[in-house]
Amino acid sequence: MTIRVGVVGCGFYAQNHLNSWEELKSSGAVLAAVCDVDPAKAEAAGRNFGVPFYTDAAGMFDAEKLDLVDIVTRHETHRALCELSIGRGIATIVQKPFAPSWGDCVAIVDAAAKAGIWLAVHENFRFQTPMRHVRRVIDSGAIGQPTWARINFRTGYDVYRTQPYFYDEERLAIADVGIHVLDLARYFVGEVRHLSCETQRRNPKVRAEETATMMLRHENDAVSVVECTYGSRKLPDPFPETLLEIEGENGAIVVNIGLRMSVTSGGQVLEESIGSPLRAWTSEPWHASQEGAFNACQHFLDCLKRGVPADTSGEDNLKTFALVEAAYKAAEEKRAVEPETWRRKG
Ligand SMILES: NC(=O)c1ccc[n+]([C@@H]2O[C@H](COP(=O)([O-])OP(=O)(O)OC[C@H]3O[C@@H](n4cnc5c(N)ncnc54)[C@H](O)[C@@H]3O)[C@@H](O)[C@H]2O)c1
Structure with a gap:
């Protein structure tokens, strides 16, 4: 079973997610496409990992048949991007902090529950x-x-x-x-x-x-x-x-x-x-954080394939x-x- 992953946000920390999905190829992950509103970052990530790149998340969701969206932008964009991917019926991972406010976090969790969409928060420590x-x-x-x-x-x-x-x-x-x-x-x-x-x-x-x-x-x-x-x-x-x-x-x-x-x-x-x-x-001293990100991605992939909630599901991360x-x-x-x-x- 393969899982086609689209990564949204190609900034500083996303490099760890991109490398993780690449390494998880042997476990069935396929890094399918990347997106960043900054064209230079989108292009750099696309070229580094040999995948199509986009500057508009909706455009990427429409053009690529994704099984999983991994959102690695900053928190102020999380709710809108989650609602976009959930609205298209795509399983979604979003980086911490979940969203700027409690109300935003609850709205994302409720939207996923209503649509029956698998949702996880990339809490990696x-x-x-x-x-x-x-x-x-x-x-x-x-x-x-x-x-x-x-x-x-x-x-x-x-x-x-x-x-x-x-x-x-x-x-x-x-x-x-x-x-x-x-x-x-x-x-x-x-x-x-x-x-x-x-x-x-x-x-x-x-x-x-x-x-x-x-x-x-x-x-x-x-x-x-x-x-x-x-x-x-x-x-x-x-x-x-x-x-x-x-x-x-x-x-x-x-x-x-x-x-x-x-x-x-x-x-x-x-x-x-x-x-x-x-x-x-990975490289020191960040390797401790980087390998946590890898282990988190590995866990999310495994849970999604088995159809079970992640340990850090949206509902869990509300706590x-x-x-x-x-x-x-x-x-x-x-x-x-x-x-x-x-x-x-x-
Ligand atoms: N888990 C950890 O240990 C850890 C460590 C560092 C950062 N983070 C988290 O990762 C997230 C990203 O942080 P960062 O430091 O990489 O930020 P960053 O600013 O370096 O990267 C964010 C990227 O998202 C892009 N972007 C913004 N809006 C977008 C949109 N609508 N569509 C597509 N791309 C968009 C920006 O252009 C930018 O390139 C934050 O939520 C941060 O808290 C987690």
């Missing part, structure tokens, strides 16, 4: 090899039920060089990277009952917050601290590693810089390196997006906030 490893340790029961966690993405790496639009975003740390770490908190510890949040703007060149410290109370009573910053001064800089401590009833998992994991279980300590593998088209919204509200109102998903039916 939980697909990174080290994070999968941590989850396997939790699933093994080695530490028992998680009761407390600290999960952090703290860096001073110059992310503004490849993503200059970060300077002008109305929302930065939580919406861009906190969203991944909040998703990991759900993935490792469980759904969230309420959260509080303090934001900081320590870099005057940046319009929005570049640091956030969040505290979550989970449904199972566990507590987690979720931290993210693009303004760390710490050396060595762990970019783009997510570091963590998870304490359970019977033990603990610690992931330190260099992706060294130690698992304490039954009074014994096991040390292991859980670094991200390099793929032919992560609700945490982002709750975090901004909590920071603004200086109080703990329940995520919107608590109030959503079904």
Whole structure:
């Protein structure tokens, strides 16, 4: 079974998606066409990957027989593009953040549900090899039920060089990277009952917050601290590693810089390196993020072929997006906030 994929958006991060679909050829993915409103980017991607290129998504959807659309544009375009692909009956993946507002995200999920269209959000941190490893340790029961966690993405790496639009975003740390770490908190510890949040703007060149410290109370009573910053001064800089401590009833998992994991279980300590593998088209230090994107695409392809929802389906990702919204509200109102998903039916 082959799946013809059309990629919309050929900018910075889309290169990882394009390479992933190319590598997934042996698993049945066919990169069929690419599209970018910037003709130079569309043409460069089309020529690099030897596929037709378009500057208009609707034109590409009409001209190519696509089984899957992969949207890798920035969030302000996500709703319109999703509605376009869903409206044409094409399975759709959209990059995080799902959309600019809660209302937009719900509208996309509802449109897909109404049309019976498979929808996934390209949330990739939980697909990174080290994070999968941590989850396997939790699933093994080695530490028992998680009761407390600290999960952090703290860096001073110059992310503004490849993503200059970060300077002008109305929302930065939580919406861009906190969203991944909040998703990991759900993935490792469980759904969230309420959260509080303090934001900081320590870099005057940046319009929005570049640091956030969040505290979550989970449904199972566990507590987690979720931290993210693009303004760390710490050396060595762990970019783009997510570091963590998870304490359970019977033990603990610690992931330190260099992706060294130690698992304490039954009074014994096991040390292991859980670094991200390099793929032919990835390079340090981004490889940890790049291979997460590959693993995510592989998962989406597999789920679509089997006709099952992705782990990060649209419906699932509403729960992560609700945490982002709750975090901004909590920071603004200086109080703990329940995520919107608590109030959503079904
Ligand atoms: N998962 C991750 O780890 C990760 C990392 C970086 C970026 N991202 C996400 O990837 C997305 C893209 O980010 P980026 O840094 O590559 O941005 P970018 O600006 O480099 O690329 C976006 C591209 O989309 C094109 N575009 C805009 N509107 C379009 C439309 N209607 N039709 C076709 N093309 C259109 C632009 O011309 C541009 O080339 C964002 O949602 C970002 O949050 C995710």
